[in-house]
Amino acid sequence: MGRGIKLFKILGIQISLDYTWFIVFGLVAWSLAQGYFPLTLPGLSIMSYVLIGITSAILLFACVLIHELSHSYTSNKLGLDIKEIKLFIFGGVAQLTKEPDDPTTELKIAVAGPAASIALAGIFWILTQLVKTFYLYPIAAAIFEYLTTINIVLVIFNMIPGFPLDGGRVLRALWWKKTGDIHKATRVASLAGKGFSMLLILFGFMQIFFGNFVGGLWMVFIGMFLQQAAESSYSQLLVKKALEQIKIGDAMTRNVVVVTEDSTLATVVEKYFFGYHFVGFPVASDGRIVGMITLNNVRTIPKELWATTLVRDVLNRITPDIILSPEDNAMDALSRMISLDVGRILIMENGKLVGIITRRDIMKLMEFKVDLGV
Ligand SMILES: [Zn+2]
Known part of the structure; x- marks a missing residue:
């Protein structure tokens, strides 16, 4: 509704x-x-x-x-x-x-x-x-x-x-x-x-x-x-x-593709959005995760400015609520996504990014489970 x-x-x-x-x-x-x-x-x-x-x-x-x-x-x-x-x-x-x-x-x-x-x-x-x-x-x-x-x-x-x-x-x-x-x-x-x-x-x-x-x-x-x-x-x-009953660690995507905050939007669109077909990427600064960039962020900037605008100027800063650990379960991730109204949650272990989980990942997993009857 x-x-x-x-x-x-x-x-x-x-x-x-x-x-x-x-x-x-x-x-x-x-x-x-x-x-x-x-x-x-x-x-x-x-x-x-x-x-x-x-x-x-x-x-x-x-x-x-x-x-x-x-x-x-x-x-x-x-x-x-x-x-x-x-x-x-x-x-x-x-x-x-x-x-x-x-x-x-x-x-x-x-x-x-x-x-x-x-x-x-x-x-x-x-x-x-x-x-x-x-x-x-x-x-x-x-x-x-x-x-x-x-x-x-x-x-x-x-x-x-x-x-x-x-x-x-x-x-x-x-x-x-x-x-x-x-x-x-x-x-x-x-x-x-x-x-x-x-x-x-x-x-x-x-x-x-x-x-x-x-x-x-x-x-x-x-x-x-x-x-x-x-x-x-x-x-x-x-x-x-x-x-x-599903641990995030078993359902998340590992080998997360990370964007650096000083890349231009033009590069990110060319290499990352077109290259990987994901709608969002974590952003790193000096090896530390500082935010997320999604298609929606890019959309707010006119095309002519993509070559001169940096990721750092448009990214969403991350808050502690958007981070879970691999030990948490898929329900925690889903209710966190619903209450924050976001599509993905970052998974960190000992301060390091180890994975990312999206609503789609959870839906797919449920589908497979139903299909296989497990
Ligand atoms: Zn009532």
């Missing part, structure tokens, strides 16, 4: 909207404006209902966002690295670069979202009571009441014990804690998730059959989405386990 619009940053986390979000936003605002509010607040103009519907839909998504932020904030505090939350057609997803390493961490992260929704339901309930007691703005009372209900619905739905819902994560964490086996725990929670999504799909078809077409179709879609998510989260775990 690369498409979308970046909105703003909160607590260091980028909030984005996927394009599919607009569909669900429109549907929610529309069904509130022509169904829910005319029933609970009769006698207003169509324009008022539209405005109330849009306001409530925005507040609903603010609640969903607070739920997701609560998960992400907790994850970041517990040492996992979440940089982005994306709102899309079925709610929100936090972009995890890493899975929790122990059940207690997973439990805390899973519970944080529903806890925030319970708090929101409480706040909106108190607001509803306040506004109602003093016979103030009936429109505000109706919106607050709706938000109270919807937050309770969010808690109930999310606490259904099927992976990848929060309740499923809780189930997995508890099972994992009890048995020490994350593998089995994930399989149980995914099976529960699949079972629940089947029920949802079945129930959706029954709704359609009895005439509730939009509501039923919606349930079928959510059910299908959950089923797919339950399946892929289990296979993701299998891939993760497989990658953890």
